[in-house]
Every structure is written in C-alpha cells, then in structure tokens.
Amino acid sequence: MATLEELKHHALNVRRNVIKMVTEAKSGHIGGSFSATEIAVSLYFNEMNITKDNVKDKVRDRFVLSKGHASPLLFAVLAEKGFIPQEELLTFRKINSRLQGHPNMNYVDGVDMSTGSLGQGLSAAVGMALSYKLHNEPYRIYSLVGDGESQEGMIWEAAMAAAHYKLDNLCAILDWNGLQIDGDITKVMNPLPLDEKFKAFGWHVILVDGHDYNQLFAAYAEARTVKGKPTMIVAKCVKGKGVSFMENQAGWHGVAPTPEQAEAALKELV
C-alpha cells in the first residue's frame, strides 16, 4: 500500500506528464484528466491488484476508462506503474504510436478496454463483472464515467443491467466535475441529480470529494462490503485540478497549452 505522500508524489508525476504529453501532441484532454487524477492514482496504486506480473492476464482486477478522452491520465498512470516507458509518453497522439488519442486495449498492456466513444465503457464493465460472477472469479471491475457522459442513454441501459444482475463486484466512479466541452453540464443538458438517479436504478451510491484520498479509500472499502448491488462513487471533482488557470474552465476540456502555458503549469506542479 502506498502512503499518502507516495500517492501525492505519483499524482504530481502524472499531472506533469499529462501536461508534457498534451503539449507535445498539441492536442488532448487535460481538464478531465486532472479532475480524475486522484481517482486513477488511488485505484492503480492501492485499490486494484494490477502488477507487472499480472498485467497481461485477462482475468484480474480491471479498469475501464469509460470517459476515454482522459487517455493522457490513463497512459501517465500506466507509465507511473512502469507498464509504459516514460519516454514513450511523448509519442502520444503521434503517427505509429501505441498511445492513441483514445485508448486501444490491443496496443498497451494495462489498457483494459478500448474506449473513447462515450457511453460504451460502462456496458463493457458490466460484461466483465457479469463474467466474473458467472465464473466465480474473485476480482473486481472498476470504471470511470464522466458526468457529461451520463447524458448518453446507453449509460442508463448499463446502469439498469448492473443492478439487475446484482453486480456487487462492479465499482464505478463518476467524475462529477460539472463541465463538458460546451460548458456547464446543467446548462447543456442537465443530468443531475446523478446520485439520486443511480440510487433509483438500484445502485449503492457514495458521495465523496474526488481529490481526497481518505474519502476515496473509505468509499472503495465500503463498496467491497456491499452485497447484491453495484456501487457508484459520485466524486465531486474540479476540472483541471492542480493548475490554477485550468481549474473549472470548460475551455481546458480538450485544448493543448502553448509552450509558455505548459511552462507555467509545470511551475505550479511541484
């Protein structure tokens, strides 16, 4: 188990790498990578059992990044785990790279589902969890869903199925950062209240601060005790978290920083 200090160190490295990757690629999604950095770091360094020894296994704890545009986050975390060479991160979004704009499961060990087209990942996570139930596998499935993504109808088809099949081995985390490309989620197409909606669909719902490791770990532990229901951790997050001029700015959803902005961001990430 990583200590809080170690987790903070990992998160800092991840955020710095995300800035470098997106700046080098001149495109990519920083805002939604930073909002979920603590979630991904906490999952990969403490909650899930994914190691160099089992990363090639199909059947183990798995993570489905349903909001696949947060690929810089996923790749940076996998690099921090040692599954991707650090220097390869700078190939992100470039021709011939394994590190696609949205993640491809067949290119990189540790990418557990190809995602990017919103709304599909949670269904795949349901399929994986269903299989583990069917075959009595002791592992767990985690999935990160966007708040804007929950405007996709397929999320609710998956939500219905997960509860119907009593998938208590499925723990989803909803990145409630409040912003999507075109602005405030409540103004574009209000999906709130997300906690109440998932409760109504038969999920166990836990509200946390998505940047507070202690709250995240308590939620993961609680989810493991829940029987007969999937768990949705609704995590209140800050889009662009960690860089002052990117926080809570919809404009930083999918825009690359200039070299000067990148430098300013890296100065804050120390």
Next chain:
Amino acid sequence: MAKMATREAYGKALAELIQKDPKVVVLDADLSKSTKSYDAKAVVPERHFNVGIAESNMMGIAAGLAAVGNTVYASTFAMFATGRAYEIVRNSIGYTHLNVKICATHAGLTLGEDGASHQSVEDLALMRGIPGMTVIQPVDDVETFKVINAIAEMNGPVYVRLGRFAVDTVNTPDYDFKIGKGVVLRDGGDITVFATGILVQQALIAADKLKEEGIHLNVINFHTIKPLDEELVIQYAKKSKFVIAAEEHSKFGGLSSAVAEVLALNCPTKMDIVAINDTFGESGTPQALIEKYGLTANDIIAKVKKHL
C-alpha cells in the same frame, strides 16, 4: 426436400455448442424465442442472459464478456444488431477485434409482415464496412450448423445473417465447408450466378428451369461475404459470358458490390445484379415480398435472357 429456417438451425446448433464449450455465453435482447437463442437457455440457463430491449448495451456487455475470455453469441433482429447498435459494434467489438459472434435473425425483406421498420436491407453493407469483421450468411440448416461451430473456433468478431422463414436444404451433411470459401452448387455452364442467402435457392430453381431450355448456369453459394472468395469469383468470371450477383439485400454494399469490386480490379466482366433497389420494404408475406421486389428465380432468368 428438407426445409428449415436458418434461425431454427442456429438455435439447435447453439444448444449443442453451449453444452460442449464452457466459454460460450449467449446474449439476447428480449427476442430469444424469435431468434431461437432461447434453445441455448433451455439447456444451459446460467450462460444465457436476456439484457432486455437494449441492443446497444447488449453489444457493450458482449464486448466486456469477450474481453475476459468468453466466446459471446449475441442475438437480436438484424435491423437492431446492425442499425441500432452499429456504433457499439463498430467501436467496442470491431475496433477491439473481440470474440463476439453477432448472430442476427429476421434479416432482409422476408422478415415479412412487420414491414420496413424491421426489414434490414443494408445490414451487410454496414457490417462489411467494419475493418476485420467477418460476414457470413448461411444458406440452409446444414450450413448454419457448420457456421455456428466454425466461428467458435476462430478468433475475432463475426456477423452471421440468419433468416426468419423456412428455406430448402441445399447442402449434404458432409459437404466441404470452410469460412471464406464459396461453394459451387451447379457447374459446367457458361453463365455464373454468385448468390448468397435465399437467392441461392432461387438461383438453383432458375438453373433447373433454364437447363430445360439448354441454358447452363453455374451457381455458387457465397456463405462468406467477407472475406470474399476472390479467387473463385475470378475463376468463374473468366469462364463465363457474363455473371449475375444475387442477394436479398440492397444492391449497394452487399455481395453484389463485393463481387463488382473484385471484377473491376481483376477481370472486368459483364455483370448484372438481382438485389433490392434503393428502396425500403413493406409488409407482406415473404413470397409476396420477393416477387414484388424482384428476388425470385424468374427475376434471375429474366436477367440471364436479357444478356444472352
């Protein structure tokens, strides 16, 4: 001659397969009694999941099941499998190249009375366009058994197009079946019909009728539309005065297009098409529909005579 719908054969084949292959998991979207995937549920209920009327979610769940090692057979009507769920099939199953076998029934106009909203005339085009997708349409019950077992042994996604109504058996049980290889059913002629699905039976009727007039047709069943048996297309094109492609599908994007692509690039050959024009279908019996939309043996005969 024996008669059975390919969906009936699918149910029977799947019921056998699920009992002998522990990796097989079956999904359906509230149509299991129509698609006949229910036959598998009847024998191994724990590995059959009815996901309700949610085809997109079914395809996503199929991808997840396949990602952790299962061989998934997912069934619904062709309309919904390829239309409603297209982009999930494309991204979660095609792009990932996962082991999902989409066994879609009630394909084409001959779904019948439900009408155009349920009649897939463009499903082959949609599935053929997905990189790496294998596309198969078994012609009869014998072939369906072979297809359902063969695709369990191959890695990757497959679209299997099945029909609603009973069709004549044209294959003998011991015939040589291989994915991607066409089956020559009538040989020795100088005109060739490249057919798939119910147009194979119609082509055989046409061949028998024309034989009485001294006109000899070769009839080839392309159960695999992708990858197409290009060698066989070229081989028969070269020895034919002209060829006809015949299918219960839009003339855009299905077998006809696939054959035309091969001929244009390899050996330009006079060709005609017996397929559905750029139109939706309508309610009616299967027989009334194939007559109105020009998919019968007589339509093949008319095209043959036109070019003689």
